[in-house]
Amino acid sequence: MKIALVGNPNTGKSSLFNLLTGLKQHVGNFPGVTVDKKFGTLKGTDHLLIDFPGTYSIYPRSKDEEIVYQVVTNPNHSDFPDIVMVVVDASNLKRNLFLFQQIYDLGLPTIMLLNMTDIARKKGVSILEENLKSQFPNAQIIETNARVGFGKNRIIEAINALDLKQFTYQKDWVCSLEDTAGQEEEVKKRYQQLEGLVVQTQVEETRQNKFQARLDQILVHPIFGYAIFFFVLFSLFQAIFVFASIPMDFIDANFASLSVWTSQQLPEGVFFDLVTQGIIPGIGGVLVFVPQIAFLFLFIAILEESGYLARVVFLMDRWMRPLGLNGKSVVPLLSSVACAIPGVMAARTIADWKERLITILVAPLMSCSARIPVYTLLIALVIPKQMVFGFINLQGMVLFGLYFLGVLGAIGMSLLLKWLIHSKQTGYLILELPSYKLPKWNNVLMTVWEKAKIFVIDAGKVIIAISIVLWFLASFGPGESLQLAEKNAQAQAYDQGLSKTEEERLVASLKLESSYMGHLGKWMEPLIEPLGYDWKIGISLITSFAAREVFVGSLATIYSVHQEENAEGLLAKMKNEKRADGKPVFTLASGVSLMVFYVFAMQCMATLAVVRRETKSWKWPLVQLAFMGVLAYSLSFLFYQLLV
Amino acid sequence: MTNLAHISSVSLLKVIRLLDSPLKTKLMEMGLLEGQEIKWLFQAPFGGPIAIQIQDYILSLRKDEASFIQVEPILNHHNS
Numbered sequence: 139m140k141i142a143l144v145g146n147p148n149t150g151k152s153s154l155f156n157l158l159t160g161l162k163q164h165v166g167n168f169p170g171v172t173v174d175k176k177f178g179t180l181k182g183t184d185h186l187l188i189d190f191p192g193t194y195s196i197y198p199r200s201k202d203e204e205i206v207y208q209v210v211t212n213p214n215h216s217d218f219p220d221i222v223m224v225v226v227d228a229s230n231l232k233r234n235l236f237l238f239q240q241i242y243d244l245g246l247p248t249i250m251l252l253n254m255t256d257i258a259r260k261k262g263v264s265i266l267e268e269n270l271k272s273q274f275p276n277a278q279i280i281e282t283n284a285r286v287g288f289g290k291n292r293i294i295e296a297i298n299a300l301d302l303k304q305f306t307y308q309k310d311w312v313c314s315l316e317d318t319a320g321q322e323e324e325v326k327k328r329y330q331q332l333e334g335l336v337v338q339t340q341v342e343e344t345r346q347n348k349f350q351a352r353l354d355q356i357l358v359h360p361i362f363g364y365a366i367f368f369f370v371l372f373s374l375f376q377a378i379f380v381f382a383s384i385p386m387d388f389i390d391a392n393f394a395s396l397s398v399w400t401s402q403q404l405p406e407g408v409f410f411d412l413v414t415q416g417i418i419p420g421i422g423g424v425l426v427f428v429p430q431i432a433f434l435f436l437f438i439a440i441l442e443e444s445g446y447l448a449r450v451v452f453l454m455d456r457w458m459r460p461l462g463l464n465g466k467s468v469v470p471l472l473s474s475v476a477c478a479i480p481g482v483m484a485a486r487t488i489a490d491w492k493e494r495l496i497t498i499l500v501a502p503l504m505s506c507s508a509r510i511p512v513y514t515l516l517i518a519l520v521i522p523k524q525m526v527f528g529f530i531n532l533q534g535m536v537l538f539g540l541y542f543l544g545v546l547g548a549i550g551m552s553l554l555l556k557w558l559i560h561s562k563q564t565g566y567l568i569l570e571l572p573s574y575k576l577p578k579w580n581n582v583l584m585t586v587w588e589k590a591k592i593f594v595i596d597a598g599k600v601i602i603a604i605s606i607v608l609w610f611l612a613s614f615g616p617g618e619s620l621q622l623a624e625k626n627a628q629a630q631a632y633d634q635g636l637s638k639t640e641e642e643r644l645v646a647s648l649k650l651e652s653s654y655m656g657h658l659g660k661w662m663e664p665l666i667e668p669l670g671y672d673w674k675i676g677i678s679l680i681t682s683f684a685a686r687e688v689f690v691g692s693l694a695t696i697y698s699v700h701q702e703e704n705a706e707g708l709l710a711k712m713k714n715e716k717r718a719d720g721k722p723v724f725t726l727a728s729g730v731s732l733m734v735f736y737v738f739a740m741q742c743m744a745t746l747a748v749v750r751r752e753t754k755s756w757k758w759p760l761v762q763l764a765f766m767g768v769l770a771y772s773l774s775f776l777f778y779q780l781l782v
Numbered sequence: 783m784t785n786l787a788h789i790s791s792v793s794l795l796k797v798i799r800l801l802d803s804p805l806k807t808k809l810m811e812m813g814l815l816e817g818q819e820i821k822w823l824f825q826a827p828f829g830g831p832i833a834i835q836i837q838d839y840i841l842s843l844r845k846d847e848a849s850f851i852q853v854e855p856i857l858n859h860h861n862s
Contacts, residue, residue, distance in 0.1 A: 230839045321807045569843075571833055572840075
């Protein structure tokens with residue numbers, strides 16, 4: 139049987155879902171819409187449990203709420219449930235019963251999961267289940283409590299006890315989405331009915347929770363509130379940059395040796411080259427970012443579970459709004475510091491289309507983790523290791539400056555887009571501030587697992603596909619040019635008396651130069667010359683369309699150094715690299731210009747693909763590609779011309 | 783009678799009327815119906831959103847949304 143799990147946000151619905159399905163859950167798409175559904179098997183049965191996005195009413199007010207209306211009003215929908223379990227927050231009964239009553243009135247076999255009864259009791263509320271039963275006679279009503287984890291067996295009993303014959307599906311009363319007058323009437327009528335019910339069922343002697351109120355006084359305080367938020371941000375970045383580097387280095391090193399090992403095991407041939415040089419590094423390039431994404435979502439999930447994140451939205455809305463954004467844009471923009479893909483997807487919670495769109499369009503301007511290897515290499519190359527005012531590390535300051543430049547770009551573009559994009563609706567923020575709770579680790583880890591999986595699948599598909607195309611462009615050339623290049627390199631190596639490995643690198647370098655990729659680089663050289671780049675940098679710019687960090691590896695190939703063996707080697711080679719006129723390629727001017735280019739350019743196909751999916755058209759990803767390209771080109775040009 | 787956006791200190795209020803706006807249904811679903819008693823709790827710094835208590839939960843909304851909600855203070859007879 140198909141069982142839907144619905145309920146208001148912040149009712150502990152996800153906790154219950156995790157409890158009931160355990161690790162056997164999957165994320166999939168509802169057909170026709172972009173919102174993810176989670177589904178899993180109810181432990182101890184073979185019932186399929188589908189977790190729906192939290193909603194206050196069957197009538198949707200934001201993108202992610204639409205699916206509930208679409209499914210429950212359409213018996214032909216492939217996800218139309220046989221049974222609906224509605225999670226009801228006992229400590230906030232009236233507003234929760236509103237949604238329950240709508241579902242019950244549809245004639246769907248309904249189970250009420252009366253959750254958070256412990257909090258309700260603490261508040262001094264006692265729920266008289268008998269009265270609820272007399273109001274909803276056909277429904278099964280069970281008390282659950284996800285925080286301490288009891289109730290699973292009673293839920294299974296309730297499913298079996300449900301008398302399906304008592305229910306007849308009927309949706310004549312459901313208003314169309316446009317019929318707001320009808321919906322208003324319905325709201326009034328329902329709350330009147332519930333008024334009578336809740337007075338009967340709930341002994342209202344709500345004690346004000348002093349602790350919660352005091353926390354709010356501190357956390358949204360004009361000084362302490364912001365100070366605490368910035369401290370949280372600081373710790374978050376610390377975790378992403380410092381702690382995540384340990385597992386990242388580990389993954390990086392292992393994939394490098396895997397690539398070498400497989401190339402030694404497999405016989406020579408085009409297909410095997412594709413595996414060792416295209417696919418394995420492609421997969422490694424995806425997996426290396428998993429630790430940062432995991433750390434980021436670990437933090438975000440803890441903040442969300444504890445109830446603090448809603449306060450951040452509350453605090454930041456005032457600063458996001460003048461930019462055409464929403465307080466809720468904070469989460470997508472923060473996520474984009476690790477990776478824009480989960481960031482763009484997190485924008486779904488923003489109800490207003492224009493605010494959501496601007497958030498999606500500017501999110502990739504936040505410097506993501508794939509830019510770090512590029513920044514680090516270029517800073518080491520052109521920024522001297524010295525102290526400013528005796529205590530500020532200049533290299534560190536430049537790195538900070540690049541992040542800041544991205545944020546400035548996002549602010550500027552938001553303002554421009556706010557002015558350019560016209561919308562009949564005005565954005566709004568109507569947000570519940572849930573009560574503070576201790577995070578439940580089960581849920582936190584589940585979120586981390588889910589986000590990492592989404593990243594690996596979404597980014598992985600695109601990055602690997604592009605890696606294959608790029609591998610092809612770099613491994614083949616017009617006519618006999620590659621064979622000629624190889625012979626040429628071997629002859630040179632012989633003349634110079636190079637060792638076997640040195641010879642191999644020279645062969646790789648010259649082959650790349652005469653490949654299609656090399657031709658492409660040379661073809662675009664006049665275009666990028668005003669920015670201070672030569673054709674070798676041009677090749678690396680193209681290859682980094684798979685993912686920005688590929689820039690480093692592809693430079694290493696062109697300069698024929700093996701970066702794994704010798705990190706200093708690449709730097710030394712790059713420093714010695716000369717133009718035709720004898721001047722060095724990498725100067726302060728061209729280095730800074732390149733860093734600025736990476737701050738702004740949309741060098742990530744995977745993000746473009748996700749933006750297309752989220753906005754359901756090619757228009758917006760192309761707009762994004764265009765404005766980021768213009769920003770990157772013109773600002774790099776400006777920096778180069780100023781510094782040269 | 784005044785609108786909710788003009789309130790700036792902790793006080794008990796009664797919703798008198800919701801002005802017409804595209805958000806009216808949403809606000810009603812969230813429990814803001816005529817006659818509902820609410821409590822103004824706090825405001826985000828620098829003119830940000832406000833937070834009110836409705837029934838048993840806290841709702842935050844921007845001042846723009848609050849200005850659609852006409853309220854009347856409930857006089858506390860114990861203190862006056």
